[in-house]
Amino acid sequence: MIDDLFEFLQEGVTPYHAAATAAAWLEAAGFTRLEEADYWNLEPGKGYYILRNGSAVVAWRIPDHAIGGWRITASHSDAPGWKIKSDAVTNDGCRRLSVEGYGGMNMASWLDRPLTVAGRVLVRTEDGVETRLVHFDRDLLVIPSLAIHMQRNVNKGHEYNPQIDMQPLWGPEGSRSLTDLLCEALGVAAEDILDRDLQLVTRQAPTQIGPDGEYFLAPRIDDLECAATTLLGFIDAAAETDSACAPVWAMLDNEEVGSSSRQGAQSSFLRDVLDRILESIPHSAQMEHRALANSFLLSADNGHATHPNFPAKSDPAAPVRLGGGVLLKYNASQKYTTNALSGGIFRAICEKAGVKVQTFTNRADEAGGSTLGNLQSHSLPIPMADIGLPQLAMHSAVETAAVSDAEAMVRAVAAFYRVHLRALGDGVYTLE
Missing domain, CATH: 3.40.630.10 (Zn peptidases)
Structure with a gap:
Protein backbone atom coordinates (compact mmCIF):
# COMPACT_ATOMS: atom_id res chain seq x y z
CA MET A 1 0.00 0.00 0.00
CA PRO A 80 -0.66 25.49 -0.24
CA GLY A 81 2.15 26.73 -2.45
CA TRP A 82 3.28 29.35 -4.91
CA LYS A 83 1.49 30.21 -8.16
CA ILE A 84 3.66 31.60 -10.94
CA LYS A 85 2.44 34.97 -12.21
CA SER A 86 5.02 35.89 -14.85
CA ASP A 87 7.98 34.43 -16.65
CA ALA A 88 10.96 36.33 -15.26
CA VAL A 89 11.95 39.56 -13.54
CA THR A 90 15.54 40.77 -13.90
CA ASN A 91 17.24 42.10 -10.78
CA ASP A 92 20.96 42.70 -10.16
CA GLY A 93 22.15 40.29 -12.83
CA CYS A 94 19.66 37.55 -11.91
CA ARG A 95 16.35 36.47 -13.34
CA ARG A 96 13.51 35.60 -10.97
CA LEU A 97 10.04 34.25 -11.45
CA SER A 98 7.19 36.32 -10.06
CA VAL A 99 5.02 34.25 -7.69
CA GLU A 100 2.00 34.71 -5.46
CA GLY A 101 1.00 32.62 -2.45
CA TYR A 102 -1.83 30.09 -2.69
CA GLY A 103 -3.38 29.14 0.65
CA GLY A 104 -1.85 29.43 4.10
CA MET A 105 1.63 27.97 4.39
CA ASN A 106 4.76 27.91 6.49
CA MET A 107 6.80 30.17 4.21
CA ALA A 108 10.16 29.47 5.84
CA SER A 109 9.88 25.79 4.86
CA TRP A 110 10.13 26.75 1.17
CA LEU A 111 13.51 28.44 1.50
CA ASP A 112 16.85 26.98 0.37
CA ARG A 113 15.48 23.77 -1.12
CA PRO A 114 15.47 22.53 -4.73
CA LEU A 115 12.25 23.47 -6.55
CA THR A 116 10.80 22.97 -10.01
CA VAL A 117 7.76 24.01 -12.04
CA ALA A 118 4.62 22.04 -12.95
CA GLY A 119 1.04 22.65 -14.02
CA ARG A 120 -0.99 22.95 -17.19
CA VAL A 121 -0.53 24.91 -20.41
CA LEU A 122 -3.24 25.89 -22.88
CA VAL A 123 -1.91 25.63 -26.42
CA ARG A 124 -3.35 26.54 -29.81
CA THR A 125 -4.01 23.61 -32.15
CA GLU A 126 -5.37 23.28 -35.68
CA ASP A 127 -8.77 22.47 -34.21
CA GLY A 128 -8.82 25.02 -31.39
CA VAL A 129 -7.36 24.82 -27.88
CA GLU A 130 -5.83 21.91 -25.97
CA THR A 131 -4.72 21.45 -22.34
CA ARG A 132 -1.33 19.83 -21.76
CA LEU A 133 0.32 18.94 -18.48
CA VAL A 134 3.92 19.86 -17.83
CA HIS A 135 6.33 18.90 -15.04
CA PHE A 136 10.03 19.64 -15.22
CA ASP A 137 11.34 16.64 -13.35
CA ARG A 138 14.64 18.17 -12.29
CA ASP A 139 16.09 20.67 -9.82
CA LEU A 140 15.34 23.97 -11.51
CA LEU A 141 15.21 26.91 -9.08
CA VAL A 142 15.37 28.00 -5.44
CA ILE A 143 14.05 30.65 -3.06
CA PRO A 144 17.31 31.72 -1.38
CA SER A 145 17.13 33.03 2.16
CA LEU A 146 18.93 36.14 3.30
CA ALA A 147 22.17 35.28 5.11
CA ILE A 148 22.05 35.50 8.91
CA HIS A 149 24.89 38.03 8.76
CA MET A 150 22.39 40.47 7.21
CA GLN A 151 19.56 39.72 9.66
CA ARG A 152 21.18 38.85 12.96
CA ASN A 153 17.86 38.49 14.80
CA VAL A 154 16.19 36.16 12.29
CA ASN A 155 16.15 33.29 14.80
CA LYS A 156 14.12 35.45 17.17
CA GLY A 157 11.31 35.59 14.64
CA HIS A 158 10.87 36.99 11.14
CA GLU A 159 7.76 38.19 9.34
CA TYR A 160 8.04 37.02 5.74
CA ASN A 161 6.97 39.38 2.99
CA PRO A 162 5.97 37.29 -0.07
CA GLN A 163 6.92 40.05 -2.50
CA ILE A 164 10.41 40.43 -1.01
CA ASP A 165 11.40 37.19 0.74
CA MET A 166 9.74 34.54 -1.40
CA GLN A 167 10.50 35.31 -5.07
CA PRO A 168 12.45 32.37 -6.58
CA LEU A 169 15.81 32.62 -8.31
CA TRP A 170 15.53 31.39 -11.91
CA GLY A 171 18.97 31.96 -13.42
CA PRO A 172 21.48 34.53 -14.61
CA GLU A 173 20.46 37.49 -16.71
CA GLY A 174 20.22 36.37 -20.35
CA SER A 175 19.42 32.74 -19.49
CA ARG A 176 16.67 30.83 -21.25
CA SER A 177 13.23 31.77 -19.99
CA LEU A 178 10.46 29.60 -18.55
CA THR A 179 8.58 30.07 -21.82
CA ASP A 180 11.60 28.71 -23.69
CA LEU A 181 11.57 25.58 -21.53
CA LEU A 182 7.81 25.16 -21.95
CA CYS A 183 8.10 25.37 -25.72
CA GLU A 184 10.88 22.80 -25.70
CA ALA A 185 8.98 20.40 -23.41
CA LEU A 186 5.68 20.68 -25.26
CA GLY A 187 7.02 20.95 -28.79
CA VAL A 188 5.17 24.19 -29.55
CA ALA A 189 6.04 27.71 -30.60
CA ALA A 190 5.83 30.53 -28.08
CA GLU A 191 2.97 32.17 -29.98
CA ASP A 192 0.93 28.96 -29.61
CA ILE A 193 0.99 29.14 -25.81
CA LEU A 194 -2.29 30.87 -24.99
CA ASP A 195 -2.23 30.68 -21.18
CA ARG A 196 -0.95 28.61 -18.30
CA ASP A 197 -1.57 27.62 -14.68
CA LEU A 198 1.86 26.87 -13.22
CA GLN A 199 3.24 26.59 -9.70
CA LEU A 200 6.41 25.88 -7.79
CA VAL A 201 6.90 22.25 -6.73
CA THR A 202 9.19 20.90 -4.02
CA ARG A 203 11.64 18.23 -5.16
CA GLN A 204 11.50 16.14 -1.98
CA ALA A 205 10.52 12.57 -2.85
CA PRO A 206 8.33 10.61 -0.41
CA THR A 207 10.48 8.53 1.91
CA GLN A 208 10.02 6.37 4.99
CA ILE A 209 11.77 7.38 8.20
CA GLY A 210 12.08 5.94 11.69
CA PRO A 211 14.03 2.88 12.92
CA ASP A 212 11.67 0.54 11.09
CA GLY A 213 10.14 2.95 8.59
CA GLU A 214 7.14 3.72 10.81
CA TYR A 215 6.74 7.30 9.53
CA PHE A 216 7.00 8.91 6.14
CA LEU A 217 8.04 12.34 4.93
CA ALA A 218 6.63 13.95 1.77
Whole structure:
Protein backbone atom coordinates (compact mmCIF):
# COMPACT_ATOMS: atom_id res chain seq x y z
CA MET A 1 0.00 0.00 0.00
CA ILE A 2 2.75 2.47 0.90
CA ASP A 3 4.21 2.18 -2.61
CA ASP A 4 0.85 3.16 -4.10
CA LEU A 5 0.55 6.10 -1.72
CA PHE A 6 4.08 7.25 -2.54
CA GLU A 7 3.26 7.04 -6.26
CA PHE A 8 0.22 9.27 -5.77
CA LEU A 9 2.18 11.78 -3.67
CA GLN A 10 5.07 11.82 -6.13
CA GLU A 11 2.96 12.06 -9.30
CA GLY A 12 0.34 14.49 -7.93
CA VAL A 13 2.63 17.51 -7.99
CA THR A 14 -0.28 19.83 -8.86
CA PRO A 15 -4.06 19.34 -8.69
CA TYR A 16 -4.01 18.67 -12.44
CA HIS A 17 -1.42 15.93 -12.03
CA ALA A 18 -3.27 14.46 -9.03
CA ALA A 19 -6.45 14.28 -11.11
CA ALA A 20 -4.55 12.66 -13.99
CA THR A 21 -3.04 10.10 -11.60
CA ALA A 22 -6.47 9.32 -10.14
CA ALA A 23 -7.85 8.93 -13.66
CA ALA A 24 -5.06 6.48 -14.55
CA TRP A 25 -5.81 4.39 -11.44
CA LEU A 26 -9.51 4.37 -12.24
CA GLU A 27 -8.87 3.38 -15.87
CA ALA A 28 -6.66 0.53 -14.70
CA ALA A 29 -9.51 -0.62 -12.44
CA GLY A 30 -11.95 -0.72 -15.37
CA PHE A 31 -13.72 2.63 -14.93
CA THR A 32 -14.84 4.51 -18.06
CA ARG A 33 -14.26 8.23 -18.49
CA LEU A 34 -17.25 10.42 -19.34
CA GLU A 35 -17.44 14.09 -20.28
CA GLU A 36 -19.90 16.57 -18.79
CA ALA A 37 -20.80 17.83 -22.28
CA ASP A 38 -21.71 14.34 -23.57
CA TYR A 39 -24.86 12.28 -23.26
CA TRP A 40 -24.52 9.70 -20.48
CA ASN A 41 -25.69 6.14 -21.12
CA LEU A 42 -24.93 4.34 -17.86
CA GLU A 43 -25.07 0.57 -17.47
CA PRO A 44 -25.68 -1.42 -14.25
CA GLY A 45 -22.54 -2.94 -12.80
CA LYS A 46 -20.22 -0.52 -14.60
CA GLY A 47 -17.92 2.13 -13.17
CA TYR A 48 -17.49 5.67 -14.51
CA TYR A 49 -15.67 8.90 -13.71
CA ILE A 50 -15.48 12.51 -14.90
CA LEU A 51 -13.11 15.44 -14.47
CA ARG A 52 -13.95 19.11 -14.06
CA ASN A 53 -11.30 21.75 -14.75
CA GLY A 54 -8.76 18.95 -15.02
CA SER A 55 -8.27 19.20 -11.25
CA ALA A 56 -11.36 17.61 -9.66
CA VAL A 57 -12.65 14.06 -10.14
CA VAL A 58 -15.83 12.21 -9.29
CA ALA A 59 -16.03 8.42 -9.80
CA TRP A 60 -18.91 6.03 -9.18
CA ARG A 61 -20.28 2.57 -9.87
CA ILE A 62 -23.86 1.91 -10.98
CA PRO A 63 -25.52 -0.75 -8.77
CA ASP A 64 -27.14 -3.78 -10.34
CA HIS A 65 -30.53 -2.62 -9.05
CA ALA A 66 -32.29 0.69 -8.37
CA ILE A 67 -30.18 3.23 -6.50
CA GLY A 68 -31.28 3.27 -2.89
CA GLY A 69 -28.60 5.61 -1.56
CA TRP A 70 -25.11 7.01 -1.97
CA ARG A 71 -21.88 6.08 -0.18
CA ILE A 72 -19.49 8.98 -0.75
CA THR A 73 -15.96 9.93 0.27
CA ALA A 74 -14.62 13.39 -0.56
CA SER A 75 -11.07 14.73 -0.36
CA HIS A 76 -9.18 17.53 -2.11
CA SER A 77 -6.40 17.76 -4.67
CA ASP A 78 -4.78 21.11 -3.84
CA ALA A 79 -2.08 22.12 -1.35
CA PRO A 80 -0.66 25.49 -0.24
CA GLY A 81 2.15 26.73 -2.45
CA TRP A 82 3.28 29.35 -4.91
CA LYS A 83 1.49 30.21 -8.16
CA ILE A 84 3.66 31.60 -10.94
CA LYS A 85 2.44 34.97 -12.21
CA SER A 86 5.02 35.89 -14.85
CA ASP A 87 7.98 34.43 -16.65
CA ALA A 88 10.96 36.33 -15.26
CA VAL A 89 11.95 39.56 -13.54
CA THR A 90 15.54 40.77 -13.90
CA ASN A 91 17.24 42.10 -10.78
CA ASP A 92 20.96 42.70 -10.16
CA GLY A 93 22.15 40.29 -12.83
CA CYS A 94 19.66 37.55 -11.91
CA ARG A 95 16.35 36.47 -13.34
CA ARG A 96 13.51 35.60 -10.97
CA LEU A 97 10.04 34.25 -11.45
CA SER A 98 7.19 36.32 -10.06
CA VAL A 99 5.02 34.25 -7.69
CA GLU A 100 2.00 34.71 -5.46
CA GLY A 101 1.00 32.62 -2.45
CA TYR A 102 -1.83 30.09 -2.69
CA GLY A 103 -3.38 29.14 0.65
CA GLY A 104 -1.85 29.43 4.10
CA MET A 105 1.63 27.97 4.39
CA ASN A 106 4.76 27.91 6.49
CA MET A 107 6.80 30.17 4.21
CA ALA A 108 10.16 29.47 5.84
CA SER A 109 9.88 25.79 4.86
CA TRP A 110 10.13 26.75 1.17
CA LEU A 111 13.51 28.44 1.50
CA ASP A 112 16.85 26.98 0.37
CA ARG A 113 15.48 23.77 -1.12
CA PRO A 114 15.47 22.53 -4.73
CA LEU A 115 12.25 23.47 -6.55
CA THR A 116 10.80 22.97 -10.01
CA VAL A 117 7.76 24.01 -12.04
CA ALA A 118 4.62 22.04 -12.95
CA GLY A 119 1.04 22.65 -14.02
CA ARG A 120 -0.99 22.95 -17.19
CA VAL A 121 -0.53 24.91 -20.41
CA LEU A 122 -3.24 25.89 -22.88
CA VAL A 123 -1.91 25.63 -26.42
CA ARG A 124 -3.35 26.54 -29.81
CA THR A 125 -4.01 23.61 -32.15
CA GLU A 126 -5.37 23.28 -35.68
CA ASP A 127 -8.77 22.47 -34.21
CA GLY A 128 -8.82 25.02 -31.39
CA VAL A 129 -7.36 24.82 -27.88
CA GLU A 130 -5.83 21.91 -25.97
CA THR A 131 -4.72 21.45 -22.34
CA ARG A 132 -1.33 19.83 -21.76
CA LEU A 133 0.32 18.94 -18.48
CA VAL A 134 3.92 19.86 -17.83
CA HIS A 135 6.33 18.90 -15.04
CA PHE A 136 10.03 19.64 -15.22
CA ASP A 137 11.34 16.64 -13.35
CA ARG A 138 14.64 18.17 -12.29
CA ASP A 139 16.09 20.67 -9.82
CA LEU A 140 15.34 23.97 -11.51
CA LEU A 141 15.21 26.91 -9.08
CA VAL A 142 15.37 28.00 -5.44
CA ILE A 143 14.05 30.65 -3.06
CA PRO A 144 17.31 31.72 -1.38
CA SER A 145 17.13 33.03 2.16
CA LEU A 146 18.93 36.14 3.30
CA ALA A 147 22.17 35.28 5.11
CA ILE A 148 22.05 35.50 8.91
CA HIS A 149 24.89 38.03 8.76
CA MET A 150 22.39 40.47 7.21
CA GLN A 151 19.56 39.72 9.66
CA ARG A 152 21.18 38.85 12.96
CA ASN A 153 17.86 38.49 14.80
CA VAL A 154 16.19 36.16 12.29
CA ASN A 155 16.15 33.29 14.80
CA LYS A 156 14.12 35.45 17.17
CA GLY A 157 11.31 35.59 14.64
CA HIS A 158 10.87 36.99 11.14
CA GLU A 159 7.76 38.19 9.34
CA TYR A 160 8.04 37.02 5.74
CA ASN A 161 6.97 39.38 2.99
CA PRO A 162 5.97 37.29 -0.07
CA GLN A 163 6.92 40.05 -2.50
CA ILE A 164 10.41 40.43 -1.01
CA ASP A 165 11.40 37.19 0.74
CA MET A 166 9.74 34.54 -1.40
CA GLN A 167 10.50 35.31 -5.07
CA PRO A 168 12.45 32.37 -6.58
CA LEU A 169 15.81 32.62 -8.31
CA TRP A 170 15.53 31.39 -11.91
CA GLY A 171 18.97 31.96 -13.42
CA PRO A 172 21.48 34.53 -14.61
CA GLU A 173 20.46 37.49 -16.71
CA GLY A 174 20.22 36.37 -20.35
CA SER A 175 19.42 32.74 -19.49
CA ARG A 176 16.67 30.83 -21.25
CA SER A 177 13.23 31.77 -19.99
CA LEU A 178 10.46 29.60 -18.55
CA THR A 179 8.58 30.07 -21.82
CA ASP A 180 11.60 28.71 -23.69
CA LEU A 181 11.57 25.58 -21.53
CA LEU A 182 7.81 25.16 -21.95
CA CYS A 183 8.10 25.37 -25.72
CA GLU A 184 10.88 22.80 -25.70
CA ALA A 185 8.98 20.40 -23.41
CA LEU A 186 5.68 20.68 -25.26
CA GLY A 187 7.02 20.95 -28.79
CA VAL A 188 5.17 24.19 -29.55
CA ALA A 189 6.04 27.71 -30.60
CA ALA A 190 5.83 30.53 -28.08
CA GLU A 191 2.97 32.17 -29.98
CA ASP A 192 0.93 28.96 -29.61
CA ILE A 193 0.99 29.14 -25.81
CA LEU A 194 -2.29 30.87 -24.99
CA ASP A 195 -2.23 30.68 -21.18
CA ARG A 196 -0.95 28.61 -18.30
CA ASP A 197 -1.57 27.62 -14.68
CA LEU A 198 1.86 26.87 -13.22
CA GLN A 199 3.24 26.59 -9.70
CA LEU A 200 6.41 25.88 -7.79
CA VAL A 201 6.90 22.25 -6.73
CA THR A 202 9.19 20.90 -4.02
CA ARG A 203 11.64 18.23 -5.16
CA GLN A 204 11.50 16.14 -1.98
CA ALA A 205 10.52 12.57 -2.85
CA PRO A 206 8.33 10.61 -0.41
CA THR A 207 10.48 8.53 1.91
CA GLN A 208 10.02 6.37 4.99
CA ILE A 209 11.77 7.38 8.20
CA GLY A 210 12.08 5.94 11.69
CA PRO A 211 14.03 2.88 12.92
CA ASP A 212 11.67 0.54 11.09
CA GLY A 213 10.14 2.95 8.59
CA GLU A 214 7.14 3.72 10.81
CA TYR A 215 6.74 7.30 9.53
CA PHE A 216 7.00 8.91 6.14
CA LEU A 217 8.04 12.34 4.93
CA ALA A 218 6.63 13.95 1.77
CA PRO A 219 5.17 17.09 0.24
CA ARG A 220 1.39 17.38 -0.16
CA ILE A 221 0.45 14.85 2.54
CA ASP A 222 -2.43 17.25 3.24
CA ASP A 223 -4.57 16.17 1.47
CA LEU A 224 -3.23 13.72 -1.12
CA GLU A 225 -2.79 11.11 1.61
CA CYS A 226 -6.56 11.12 2.12
CA ALA A 227 -7.20 11.31 -1.63
CA ALA A 228 -5.02 8.28 -2.35
CA THR A 229 -6.13 6.13 0.58
CA THR A 230 -9.85 6.77 -0.01
CA LEU A 231 -9.36 5.98 -3.70
CA LEU A 232 -7.59 2.72 -2.83
CA GLY A 233 -10.46 1.78 -0.50
CA PHE A 234 -13.02 2.76 -3.14
CA ILE A 235 -11.38 0.70 -5.90
CA ASP A 236 -10.95 -2.25 -3.55
CA ALA A 237 -14.60 -2.31 -2.49
CA ALA A 238 -16.59 -0.64 -5.29
CA ALA A 239 -17.51 -3.89 -7.04
CA GLU A 240 -18.57 -5.56 -3.77
CA THR A 241 -20.72 -2.83 -2.25
CA ASP A 242 -24.34 -3.05 -1.20
CA SER A 243 -26.27 -3.50 -4.45
CA ALA A 244 -28.85 -0.92 -3.38
CA CYS A 245 -26.28 1.86 -2.92
CA ALA A 246 -23.99 3.56 -5.40
CA PRO A 247 -20.38 4.04 -4.23
CA VAL A 248 -18.98 7.47 -5.10
CA TRP A 249 -15.44 8.84 -4.74
CA ALA A 250 -14.76 12.56 -5.08
CA MET A 251 -11.55 14.59 -5.11
CA LEU A 252 -12.38 18.29 -5.29
CA ASP A 253 -10.13 21.31 -5.76
CA ASN A 254 -9.43 24.70 -4.15
CA GLU A 255 -10.12 23.66 -0.56
CA GLU A 256 -7.09 25.60 0.63
CA VAL A 257 -8.59 28.88 -0.63
CA GLY A 258 -12.23 28.40 0.39
CA SER A 259 -13.61 25.87 -2.14
CA SER A 260 -15.65 28.54 -3.91
CA SER A 261 -14.60 27.63 -7.47
CA ARG A 262 -16.72 25.61 -9.92
CA GLN A 263 -14.64 22.55 -9.01
CA GLY A 264 -14.66 23.13 -5.24
CA ALA A 265 -16.85 21.84 -2.43
CA GLN A 266 -19.04 24.95 -2.51
CA SER A 267 -19.85 24.31 -6.17
CA SER A 268 -22.60 22.10 -7.58
CA PHE A 269 -20.09 19.59 -9.03
CA LEU A 270 -20.80 16.61 -6.80
CA ARG A 271 -24.55 17.25 -6.71
CA ASP A 272 -24.56 17.68 -10.52
CA VAL A 273 -23.04 14.24 -10.91
CA LEU A 274 -25.51 12.56 -8.54
CA ASP A 275 -28.45 14.24 -10.29
CA ARG A 276 -27.21 13.18 -13.73
CA ILE A 277 -26.73 9.60 -12.59
CA LEU A 278 -30.37 9.46 -11.52
CA GLU A 279 -31.49 11.21 -14.71
CA SER A 280 -29.79 8.52 -16.77
CA ILE A 281 -31.79 5.68 -15.20
CA PRO A 282 -35.53 5.32 -14.59
CA HIS A 283 -36.46 6.90 -11.27
CA SER A 284 -39.11 9.00 -9.59
CA ALA A 285 -38.85 12.12 -7.46
CA GLN A 286 -39.69 9.94 -4.45
CA MET A 287 -36.76 7.68 -5.31
CA GLU A 288 -34.37 10.62 -5.43
CA HIS A 289 -35.41 11.85 -1.98
CA ARG A 290 -35.32 8.34 -0.51
CA ALA A 291 -31.81 7.83 -1.91
CA LEU A 292 -30.59 11.05 -0.26
CA ALA A 293 -32.16 10.03 3.05
CA ASN A 294 -30.32 6.72 2.90
CA SER A 295 -26.93 8.23 2.06
CA PHE A 296 -23.73 8.99 3.96
CA LEU A 297 -20.61 11.02 3.20
CA LEU A 298 -17.12 10.92 4.67
CA SER A 299 -15.25 14.21 4.34
CA ALA A 300 -11.59 13.17 4.41
CA ASP A 301 -9.04 15.85 5.27
CA ASN A 302 -6.01 15.47 7.51
CA GLY A 303 -5.73 16.72 11.09
CA HIS A 304 -2.96 17.66 13.49
CA ALA A 305 -1.17 15.03 15.54
CA THR A 306 -0.07 16.15 18.99
CA HIS A 307 3.38 17.61 18.38
CA PRO A 308 5.97 16.04 20.72
CA ASN A 309 7.79 19.37 21.01
CA PHE A 310 4.62 21.42 21.50
CA PRO A 311 2.04 19.23 23.26
CA ALA A 312 0.36 22.29 24.79
CA LYS A 313 -0.79 23.35 21.31
CA SER A 314 -3.22 20.40 21.19
CA ASP A 315 -6.40 19.72 23.12
CA PRO A 316 -5.30 17.91 26.30
CA ALA A 317 -8.66 16.13 26.39
CA ALA A 318 -8.10 14.59 22.94
CA PRO A 319 -4.44 13.72 22.33
CA VAL A 320 -3.77 12.51 18.78
CA ARG A 321 -0.90 10.12 18.08
CA LEU A 322 0.93 9.28 14.87
CA GLY A 323 0.13 5.61 14.36
CA GLY A 324 -2.98 5.84 16.53
CA GLY A 325 -5.48 5.33 13.70
CA VAL A 326 -8.03 7.31 11.70
CA LEU A 327 -9.24 10.66 13.06
CA LEU A 328 -12.89 11.47 13.70
CA LYS A 329 -13.11 15.26 13.88
CA TYR A 330 -15.59 17.28 15.99
CA ASN A 331 -16.27 21.01 16.26
CA ALA A 332 -19.01 22.71 18.27
CA SER A 333 -19.64 25.25 15.51
CA GLN A 334 -20.04 22.49 12.89
CA LYS A 335 -16.94 23.46 10.94
CA TYR A 336 -16.55 19.71 11.08
CA THR A 337 -19.82 17.95 10.26
CA THR A 338 -19.44 15.03 12.66
CA ASN A 339 -22.15 14.71 15.29
CA ALA A 340 -23.20 11.87 17.59
CA LEU A 341 -25.18 10.19 14.80
CA SER A 342 -22.56 10.28 12.06
CA GLY A 343 -19.70 9.72 14.51
CA GLY A 344 -21.43 6.71 16.02
CA ILE A 345 -22.04 5.16 12.60
CA PHE A 346 -18.42 5.64 11.53
CA ARG A 347 -17.11 4.24 14.81
CA ALA A 348 -19.35 1.18 14.42
CA ILE A 349 -18.08 0.59 10.87
CA CYS A 350 -14.45 0.88 11.98
CA GLU A 351 -15.03 -1.38 14.98
CA LYS A 352 -16.37 -4.12 12.70
CA ALA A 353 -13.30 -3.65 10.44
CA GLY A 354 -10.81 -3.67 13.33
CA VAL A 355 -9.66 -0.10 12.62
CA LYS A 356 -8.58 2.21 15.45
CA VAL A 357 -10.32 5.59 15.66
CA GLN A 358 -8.98 8.71 17.40
CA THR A 359 -11.03 11.74 18.39
CA PHE A 360 -9.77 15.08 17.13
CA THR A 361 -10.89 18.40 18.58
CA ASN A 362 -9.21 21.79 18.64
CA ARG A 363 -8.31 23.56 21.86
CA ALA A 364 -11.21 25.70 23.05
CA ASP A 365 -9.09 28.81 22.44
CA GLU A 366 -7.92 27.76 18.96
CA ALA A 367 -10.18 28.13 15.91
CA GLY A 368 -10.21 25.32 13.37
CA GLY A 369 -10.74 25.70 9.63
CA SER A 370 -13.73 24.46 7.65
CA THR A 371 -13.36 21.34 5.55
CA LEU A 372 -15.13 19.80 2.58
CA GLY A 373 -18.08 18.40 4.51
CA ASN A 374 -19.13 21.68 6.05
CA LEU A 375 -19.20 23.34 2.62
CA GLN A 376 -20.60 20.38 0.68
CA SER A 377 -23.56 20.15 3.05
CA HIS A 378 -24.89 23.41 1.56
CA SER A 379 -25.89 21.52 -1.58
CA LEU A 380 -26.02 17.92 -0.33
CA PRO A 381 -28.20 17.50 2.79
CA ILE A 382 -27.10 14.05 3.93
CA PRO A 383 -25.42 12.77 7.13
CA MET A 384 -21.68 13.40 7.08
CA ALA A 385 -18.65 12.73 9.23
CA ASP A 386 -15.33 14.54 9.02
CA ILE A 387 -12.42 12.14 9.15
CA GLY A 388 -8.72 12.38 8.41
CA LEU A 389 -5.25 11.14 9.22
CA PRO A 390 -2.88 12.58 11.84
CA GLN A 391 0.20 14.42 10.63
CA LEU A 392 2.86 16.88 11.72
CA ALA A 393 4.02 20.10 10.01
CA MET A 394 0.74 20.64 8.16
CA HIS A 395 1.09 23.24 5.37
CA SER A 396 4.86 22.99 5.43
CA ALA A 397 6.64 22.33 2.13
CA VAL A 398 7.30 18.82 3.50
CA GLU A 399 5.09 17.07 6.06
CA THR A 400 5.23 13.94 8.26
CA ALA A 401 2.71 11.14 8.87
CA ALA A 402 2.55 7.47 9.89
CA VAL A 403 2.48 4.48 7.54
CA SER A 404 0.10 2.48 9.73
CA ASP A 405 -2.49 5.28 9.73
CA ALA A 406 -2.60 5.34 5.94
CA GLU A 407 -3.15 1.58 5.93
CA ALA A 408 -5.92 2.01 8.51
CA MET A 409 -7.69 4.57 6.30
CA VAL A 410 -7.74 2.19 3.33
CA ARG A 411 -9.34 -0.52 5.49
CA ALA A 412 -11.83 1.91 7.05
CA VAL A 413 -12.96 3.30 3.69
CA ALA A 414 -13.25 -0.15 2.10
CA ALA A 415 -15.41 -1.22 5.07
CA PHE A 416 -17.52 1.93 4.66
CA TYR A 417 -18.26 1.09 1.04
CA ARG A 418 -18.99 -2.56 1.82
CA VAL A 419 -21.32 -2.06 4.80
CA HIS A 420 -25.07 -2.56 4.38
CA LEU A 421 -26.18 0.69 5.97
CA ARG A 422 -29.93 1.32 6.13
CA ALA A 423 -31.85 4.26 7.54
CA LEU A 424 -34.91 2.75 9.25
CA GLY A 425 -36.00 6.13 10.59
CA ASP A 426 -34.58 9.41 11.79
CA GLY A 427 -31.52 8.45 13.86
CA VAL A 428 -32.09 4.70 13.49
CA TYR A 429 -29.78 2.65 11.26
CA THR A 430 -28.89 -0.96 10.62
CA LEU A 431 -25.31 -2.03 9.81
CA GLU A 432 -24.79 -5.48 8.36
